[in-house]
Amino acid sequence: MNNYKKLSFVLFLSLTLVWACNNEKKLETPEGVEYVLIDSNDGESLEEGDYAIFSLRLEDSKDSVLLNSEEVGELPILVEDSVLSTRGPLFSILKGLKIGDSIKTKLTASEVFTQGFRQPVSPDMEKTERLTIYAKAIQKFDTAGFMEWQQQKKSEAMQRMQKEAEEQKGIDDELIKDFLSENNIEAEKTESGLYYMITKGTSGEKPEAGDTVKVNYVGKLMDGTVFDTSYEDVAKEAGVYNEQREYAPIEIPIGKGRVIRGWDEGIMLLNEGSEATLYIPSGLAYGPRAAGAAIPANSTLIFDVELVEVK
Template sequence: MMNFKRNTLLILSILILAVGCNKPEKLSTTDGVEYYLLASDNGEAFVQNDYGTFYIKMVDSNDSVLIDSDEVGMLPIKIDSASLKKRGSLFSILKEIKVGDSIRTTLSASEVFTKGFRQPLSDDMQPNDRITVFATAKEKYDSAGFMAWQQEMRQEMIEKMQKEAEAQKGVDEDIIKQYLTENNINADSTESGLFYVITEEGDGPKPEAGQTVQVNYVGKLLNGKVFDTSIKEVAQENDLYDERREPYSPLEFPIGKGRVIKGWDEGISLLNVGSKATLIIPSYLAYGPRGAGGDIGPNEVLVFDVELVGVK
């Protein structure tokens, strides 16, 4: 669940635009769920096996916006009465309104999230907290039309991610160059934006795509915090020891097959067996805007001290 803060004035302005001068009409679904019809275009009704896309905005009792389709995209739904009935009050409303209808309803947090969206409540939310939901039925599709819409959304998402990655590339480059300057590190770089320092040259072969490599590593944030390692002593020194990883050993993976982050696939391929190196990996070659686990935040630049132990 994403938590986007908006002020009350924005919510009120949306209501004013939707309602105009008319008083909202109080209605009930066939399942007895009450809601207010804010506006209607007298559009088509949904029937069994239709697909619909819905604009959704959810606001808590403090006027904080919890979910907004302007941020996360439209909610797609297949109109299947039996399955939607199991998802509770909100979906009972959505399957019965018509294209162009805008509604408002107030439901419990458990009804909306636990039952409706089948996801746990956030730590700061109680099951009985009141959630105000604003929804508009935007489009109606048959199966072929919905598949075309999905393809269009996927393409838009790819283009958005590419633009964000390109913008992040410049940000990460500045961060890395500042890190290198502050730590007096002279590093080489690749066309992709990976920076690396070979600290000890090995005399073995370089791995070829598809071969299984064995790598010892220590993963760190730019502030020096160690978040992962294949070396037992390092794990113990940094309160990362986990007996389930016994016996600690080099990480094995097929290189060039996307089994590890891109910065690893590229960086390890630069090394001969026996080489040691430091890889400074920009976020778009690591875990990107999602981050990973509790230590690696969104768009985090990572540092790995690695040793290519062997190749199979």
């Protein structure tokens, strides 16, 4: 009896696997591009002039995810055969899908990036490397519907960015407070979240928004790594010396958005001739984007500054 049950289970499992395999269909576009239809709801076809929205997932030959629309957003395309026919095999597949269709295909990096997305292949990837692409046709719109969809996505992105910025503000504030406490530093805090400590006070002129100022500075990460300075000796000592630049006080209009917000606010707290240390949260610096290789995203920065002159 037990053997009969085992045989029944094996037969059931075999039939299930056969059904699952048969549910995927190997298809080919009119241009001869092969792909696998993983799932289909027999939805609406895409017509010339439609705006179609796709989810997309790209994996390299080592199964590492290169792109995932769940993280970077869906791919919208305008269904225009004269345009899409020039964008290679990936778009040859996408334009022929119905809403609800899910597909899988393998294409070279050059076919995906150079032809499809009109972008160069990453230098660390071979143009002939085979990538696995998963795509699904999610929705389609007319022009008015697409404009509404775009506006909704922008609103959602803005709300998400504001929430992330608020969370990061709390993280930065705790980081600065811990740093000050650990180093026995007494600093003032402004309403914006900027911390500052006057290390040399004077009775000189205070700059106003629009004034041109000359400032000496040393810029550091929270771990003390110097990433930029106006002092030649400091640059050489820190290993950031650049013989192509002049080492002298930087001259800038202040309070006009020409520098990071932490500088605009911090420099205007000083008198001509005074010196200070500014502890600038990332939201008043470069925010969620990196600033070159030296300053990672969401970096809290420290600047030792000297207000040399107010013009």
